[in-house]
Amino acid sequence: MIDLHSHILHDFDDGARTLEAAIAMAREAAAMGVTVMAATPHGRNSTNADHSRYTVALLAERLAELRAALAEEDINLELVPGTEIYGEPGVVERLKAGELLPYGESRTVLVEFPLTSPADVVEQIVFGLQVAGYRVVYAHPERMRYVQHDPNSLVPLIERGALMQLTGDALLGAQGPVMRHLAETLVTHRLVQIIASDAHGPHFGRLPNLGAARARAAELVGDAEADAMTRAVPTLILNDGPITPPPPIPIRQRFSFF
Numbered sequence: 546m547i548d549l550h551s552h553i554l555h556d557f558d559d560g561a562r563t564l565e566a567a568i569a570m571a572r573e574a575a576a577m578g579v580t581v582m583a584a585t586p587h588g589r590n591s592t593n594a595d596h597s598r599y600t601v602a603l604l605a606e607r608l609a610e611l612r613a614a615l616a617e618e619d620i621n622l623e624l625v626p627g628t629e630i631y632g633e634p635g636v637v638e639r640l641k642a643g644e645l646l647p648y649g650e651s652r653t654v655l656v657e658f659p660l661t662s663p664a665d666v667v668e669q670i671v672f673g674l675q676v677a678g679y680r681v682v683y684a685h686p687e688r689m690r691y692v693q694h695d696p697n698s699l700v701p702l703i704e705r706g707a708l709m710q711l712t713g714d715a716l717l718g719a720q721g722p723v724m725r726h727l728a729e730t731l732v733t734h735r736l737v738q739i740i741a742s743d744a745h746g747p748h749f750g751r752l753p754n755l756g757a758a759r760a761r762a763a764e765l766v767g768d769a770e771a772d773a774m775t776r777a778v779p780t781l782i783l784n785d786g787p788i789t790p791p792p793p794i795p796i797r798q799r800f801s802f803f
């Protein structure tokens with residue numbers, strides 16, 4: 546499996562606090578069958594500029610430290626650099642300037658949005674990135690208020706090639722039964738294309754859990770689609786390959802989430 550969203554880099558953001566904690570997360574992920582993990586610390590943005598430590602140089606330094614430690618510990622987990630980019634005006638310019646990073650050598654970016662952003666604001670940022678030549682992975686759309694109100698609102702983005710990343714915890718019930726119901730609905734209606742852990746570490750209560758999330762997804766939509774969301778699509782993302790996800794099935798029944 547490939548986990549495209551994690552805060553495994555130590556002493557960086559709100560993720561792993563120490564190198565030892567990062568090693569423990571890596572060991573746990575590798576034990577459940579994760580072979581590649583993207584290290585995606587929160588990028589510097591207008592809301593965290595005063596306290597964020599994010600720089601591309603620090604990211605490279607932490608990555609090198611952790612890779613060396615994993616080699617020493619014999620933990621077979623490949624790390625790919627990335628950034629959890631805060632979706633706001635100016636991100637294209639900052640990506641072009643090299644202040645924020647796509648995944649590895651790819652043209653795909655991981656983007657999160659303020660939870661109360663409306664659909665049109667999100668779409669404007671996503672389309673701006675796409676016009677600039679980036680493929681967009683939308684981090685945990687299940688947390689967005691407008692998506693909770695109407696999950697079908699993701700359809701236009703999916704039809705334009707954006708990829709939705711569900712967080713494993715949501716599917717596993719760690720964020721409560723209502724969120725689990727929403728997550729299951731998103732999976733069964735093909736409204737998400739990727740599952741990732743967004744692991745932060747034990748202090749945060751969010752651990753690498755992609756194996757369990759994949760198993761739950763397989764119960765819902767079968768093994769082939771569970772594999773697509775946790776291995777095949779992430780592989781194509783890292784290689785800039787073409788992705789043709791199954792078409793979304795709009796939700797007809799009126800759901801009331803949250």
Ligand SMILES: [Fe+2]
Pocket residue numbers: 550551552629743
């Ligand atoms: Fe994250």
